Amino acid sequence: MNAILEMQGITKTFPGVKALDNVNITVKAGEIHALVGENGAGKSTLMKVLSGVYPHGSYSGDIYYDGQERRFKGIADSEELGIIIIHQELALVPLLSIAENIFLGNEQAEYGIIDWSAAFARTKELLKTVGLNESPDTLVTNLGVGKQQLVEIAKALSKKVKLLILDEPTASLNEKDSDALLALLLRFKAQGISSILISHKLNEISKVADSITVLRDGSTVETLDCRLEAISEDRIIRGMVGRTMADRYPKHEPKIGETIFQVENWSAYHPIHTNVQVVKGINLHIRRGEIVGIAGLMGAGRTEFAMSLFGRSYGQNISGRVLLHGKEIDVSTVGKAVSNGIAYVTEDRKTYGLILDEDIRKNVTLAHLNGVSERLVIDDIREMKVANDYRRRLNIRSSNVFQQTVNLSGGNQQKVVLSKWLFADPEILILDEPTRGIDVGAKYEIYTIINQLADAGKGVLVISSEMPELLGMCDRIYVMNEGALIAELDAGEASQEKIMHAIVKGGRR
Amino acid sequence: MDTRVADDIHAPRQTSWLDFAKTHFRDYGMLLSLLAIMLFFQVVTNGTLLRPLNLTNLVLQNSYIVIMALGMLLVIVAGHIDLSVGSIVGFVGGLAAVMMVRYGIDPVTTTIACLIVGGLIGAAQGYWVAFFKVPSFIVTLAGMLVFKGLTLALLGGMSVGPFPTVFQRLSSGFIPDVFGGEGFNYTSLFLGVASVLALVYFSFRSRANQLKHDVETAPFGLFVFKNALLAVLIISFCYLMATYRGLPNVLIIMAVLIALYAFVTNRTTIGRRIYALGGNEKAARLSGIKTERLTFLTFVNMGVLAGLAGLIFAARLNTATPKAGLGFELDVIAAVFIGGASATGGVGKVTGAVIGAFVMGVMNNGMSILGIGIDYQQVIKGLVLLIAVFLDVYYKKK
Numbered sequence: 001m002n003a004i005l006e007m008q009g010i011t012k013t014f015p016g017v018k019a020l021d022n023v024n025i026t027v028k029a030g031e032i033h034a035l036v037g038e039n040g041a042g043k044s045t046l047m048k049v050l051s052g053v054y055p056h057g058s059y060s061g062d063i064y065y066d067g068q069e070r071r072f073k074g075i076a077d078s079e080e081l082g083i084i085i086i087h088q089e090l091a092l093v094p095l096l097s098i099a100e101n102i103f104l105g106n107e108q109a110e111y112g113i114i115d116w117s118a119a120f121a122r123t124k125e126l127l128k129t130v131g132l133n134e135s136p137d138t139l140v141t142n143l144g145v146g147k148q149q150l151v152e153i154a155k156a157l158s159k160k161v162k163l164l165i166l167d168e169p170t171a172s173l174n175e176k177d178s179d180a181l182l183a184l185l186l187r188f189k190a191q192g193i194s195s196i197l198i199s200h201k202l203n204e205i206s207k208v209a210d211s212i213t214v215l216r217d218g219s220t221v222e223t224l225d226c227r228l229e230a231i232s233e234d235r236i237i238r239g240m241v242g243r244t245m246a247d248r249y250p251k252h253e254p255k256i257g258e259t260i261f262q263v264e265n266w267s268a269y270h271p272i273h274t275n276v277q278v279v280k281g282i283n284l285h286i287r288r289g290e291i292v293g294i295a296g297l298m299g300a301g302r303t304e305f306a307m308s309l310f311g312r313s314y315g316q317n318i319s320g321r322v323l324l325h326g327k328e329i330d331v332s333t334v335g336k337a338v339s340n341g342i343a344y345v346t347e348d349r350k351t352y353g354l355i356l357d358e359d360i361r362k363n364v365t366l367a368h369l370n371g372v373s374e375r376l377v378i379d380d381i382r383e384m385k386v387a388n389d390y391r392r393r394l395n396i397r398s399s400n401v402f403q404q405t406v407n408l409s410g411g412n413q414q415k416v417v418l419s420k421w422l423f424a425d426p427e428i429l430i431l432d433e434p435t436r437g438i439d440v441g442a443k444y445e446i447y448t449i450i451n452q453l454a455d456a457g458k459g460v461l462v463i464s465s466e467m468p469e470l471l472g473m474c475d476r477i478y479v480m481n482e483g484a485l486i487a488e489l490d491a492g493e494a495s496q497e498k499i500m501h502a503i504v505k506g507g508r509r
Numbered sequence: 510m511d512t513r514v515a516d517d518i519h520a521p522r523q524t525s526w527l528d529f530a531k532t533h534f535r536d537y538g539m540l541l542s543l544l545a546i547m548l549f550f551q552v553v554t555n556g557t558l559l560r561p562l563n564l565t566n567l568v569l570q571n572s573y574i575v576i577m578a579l580g581m582l583l584v585i586v587a588g589h590i591d592l593s594v595g596s597i598v599g600f601v602g603g604l605a606a607v608m609m610v611r612y613g614i615d616p617v618t619t620t621i622a623c624l625i626v627g628g629l630i631g632a633a634q635g636y637w638v639a640f641f642k643v644p645s646f647i648v649t650l651a652g653m654l655v656f657k658g659l660t661l662a663l664l665g666g667m668s669v670g671p672f673p674t675v676f677q678r679l680s681s682g683f684i685p686d687v688f689g690g691e692g693f694n695y696t697s698l699f700l701g702v703a704s705v706l707a708l709v710y711f712s713f714r715s716r717a718n719q720l721k722h723d724v725e726t727a728p729f730g731l732f733v734f735k736n737a738l739l740a741v742l743i744i745s746f747c748y749l750m751a752t753y754r755g756l757p758n759v760l761i762i763m764a765v766l767i768a769l770y771a772f773v774t775n776r777t778t779i780g781r782r783i784y785a786l787g788g789n790e791k792a793a794r795l796s797g798i799k800t801e802r803l804t805f806l807t808f809v810n811m812g813v814l815a816g817l818a819g820l821i822f823a824a825r826l827n828t829a830t831p832k833a834g835l836g837f838e839l840d841v842i843a844a845v846f847i848g849g850a851s852a853t854g855g856v857g858k859v860t861g862a863v864i865g866a867f868v869m870g871v872m873n874n875g876m877s878i879l880g881i882g883i884d885y886q887q888v889i890k891g892l893v894l895l896i897a898v899f900l901d902v903y904y905k906k907k
Binding site: 353378 | 795
């Protein structure tokens with residue numbers, strides 16, 4: 001097989017940091033090539049070099065694509081040759097329709113006049129290819145992240161793509177959508193389209209990749225060929241972290257006590273479509289020291305449930321009762337929910353979790369400023385101590401607590417958000433996708449923190465789309481589908497098959 | 510597993526001069542640019558700029574801009590804008606005139622009533638912005654028109670004045686000399702020395718505290734230099750003023766307000782929350798901050814300060830005219846942005862806004878002394894605003 005892409009000896013330095021050091025990668029025509037590495041290993045930088053975001057001259061080394069040396073000056077150059085990159089942070093315009101987004105900058109037009117019927121017809125075709133059942137004139141803002149991802153792929157297909165680069169495409173997708181996406185990649189492969197897949201989800205990589213390049217600290221560690229022999233996840237992890245990770249989930253002996261938290265008959269309606277009930281009569285309980293999971297497909301209403309519970313941050317016409325230690329508590333505003341012992345760690349840390357311009361210190365104390373102030377006056381020194389304490393306990397990697405959170409890696413940002421809520425000292429901690437888009441090492445650290453919280457007698461509710469994570473961490477798992485809880489499984493009896501089975505059965509009701 | 514405790518927590522925090530200057534360029538750069546501009550005009554006006562009489566004028570001319578810049582800073586940090594402050598200045602000034610001159614109400618009652626009216630106007634605008642999410646640009650543009658019109662209606666298109674002497678002192682009065690100096694106001698110098706001592710005491714105390722707890726601090730030399738420079742500036746300023754008529758009353762009001770707002774933004778929970786609100790409203794709300802109420806309060810605050818500025822401006826002219834306050838909002842907003850605030854919210858400092866206001870003020874004053882016409886003054890001011898913000902954006906990118 002011929003190589004469609006060869007990058008040789010790529011070195012890229014930023015002021016003070018060598019982001020890439022003599023990196024080599026060869027992608028063969030018509031293969032799925034996985035690129036793995038911990039956060040900060042240089043994967044995204046390498047892809048930016050390839051796509052021309054960092055133009056020729058700003059790095060050293062050579063790029064051969066389609067048999068010729070290429071010197072891209074910008075994204076337009078690489079796109080013209082069929083190299084299309086889909087970034088982790090989606091680049092769609094929310095208030096434009098699917099069709100408008102797909103043909104943005106590449107409009108189906110003659111003399112500047114757009115042929116909408118052609119655009120819509122093409123869009124329908126493309127949407128069918130990627131398996132998205134939406135009308136082309138649906139606004140992107142009304143789609144979930146998973147569907148937006150598919151729109152991005154459709155957009156890539158609308159250009160003549162030969163090498164598709166996907167940066168963490170399944171990070172925000174649930175199991176079912178992820179599988180669909182991977183199947184799509186396999187179909188592209190059959191059509192001769194090569195892809196580079198950057199992912200933290202190693203099980204997916206073992207499923208579809210033909211070869212794997214492992215980066216660590218800006219250098220190529222190894223390239224593994226999956227066609228010769230099956231590569232285990234542990235083998236990949238060893239390459240990524242330079243050591244074997246005995247277990248993906250820390251060992252934990254739960255110390256479960258009495259019921260401390262109950263939700264009774266909780267319902268909420270959609271904020272705009274007032275007749276759509278998004279959360280349907282949820283009843284659940286959490287015991288002291290227990291880690292409870294909520295499994296479900298994307299759009300099952302898990303985040304909506306959690307946010308409606310947390311100070312009515314989502315939805316309207318909310319009803320139901322919340323009891324802590326057997327007494328009903330008021331959660332009608334975020335402030336009241338927090339002071340009554342509830343914390344919610346959002347699934348989207350950049351939009352809902354952090355003040356990115358502010359430093360670690362100010363983010364950590366934000367939800368509990370009273371804890372570092374006396375009569376409205378903030379005690380700088382106490383605040384510093386608190387921030388340093390959490391920085392040390394949660395191992396937030398940064399030069400000091402005055403570093404802006406925008407400059408931290410995903411895992412460290414997540415630790416800052418966690419610190420914020422730990423400092424608020426809740427009884428019940430709701431974690432929504434706590435390890436989304438963060439690397440294996442940081443995940444393990446977060447799991448350890450969750451276990452420590454449970455051991456300290458708190459109740460933890462984990463919402464996650466990664467079933468292995470729920471199975472690995474939780475003592476009990478609720479399954480949610482279409483706004484209602486449809487099953488409850490103990491850790492001992494739960495399995496991916498049982499959860500999927502419950503969802504499928506629930507879906508048929 | 511990974512127990513690498515970040516061992517740099519206790520690394521020495523004493524950074525080198527150069528590193529510190531680089532990271533804190535913005536803080537010192539602003540002050541240095543103001544000094545450079547003052548030096549420039551001092552030279553080209555053959556020393557007129559820093560003559561006691563002119564210095565006094567400079568303070569009187571800019572006091573109301575500085576005072577409004579304090580409120581505008583909070584509004585802009587919260588992620589909004591207030592275009593109506595100029596009209597509020599005119600309206601409140603007119604109201605004060607009507608109350609005192611037409612109805613003979615005493616100045617104290619009038620002042621209190623006017624500040625309350627300012628707050629109510631701020632509340633009326635903040636209500637739409639905070640609770641109905643109407644863009645502040647629109648709401649305050651409407652307010653600008655409404656209060657400009659109401660000023661005209663209130664004054665019947667005429668100027669109303671003069672005011673009782675007590676009220677005039679708000680702007681044109683000077684602090685009395687308790688030491689009874691002849692031709693030299695010892696109290697003014699005394700106040701200057703006292704504030705320098707207080708300043709030095711507090712900065713040494715906070716530095717000692719910082720060092721004790723391993724907080725990053727400025728290199729000692731720079732710290733001493735900065736304090737010495739400030740001390741020299743304040744004392745020589747007070748000395749110059751003392752040789753004329755002493756410190757104006759309005760300067761005291763202004764200084765107290767600057768200190769108060771610097772404290773509120775740096776050290777209090779409400780200040781911190783305003784920055785969080787402007788930095789990321791959604792995250793702030795999910796952290797339990799009552800974002801709507803906070804937005805509302807920043808507008809009420811702006812209204813009160815605009816009311817105060819209206820009183821000071823009216824007292825200075827000793828008459829209320831329908832044209833009072835025209836275009837003030839532009840100077841105030843420019844001052845805040847020159848001072849380094851971000852147009853998207855979440856970033857900005859009280860000291861920056863004050864320095865920004867004085868940059869504008871010194872340029873106005875200096876160019877007037879030079880006899881540059883109002884036409885080119887505006888051109889130059891516009892360009893300075895553009896360049897200042899460009900430099901800010903440019904250095905942030907790097």
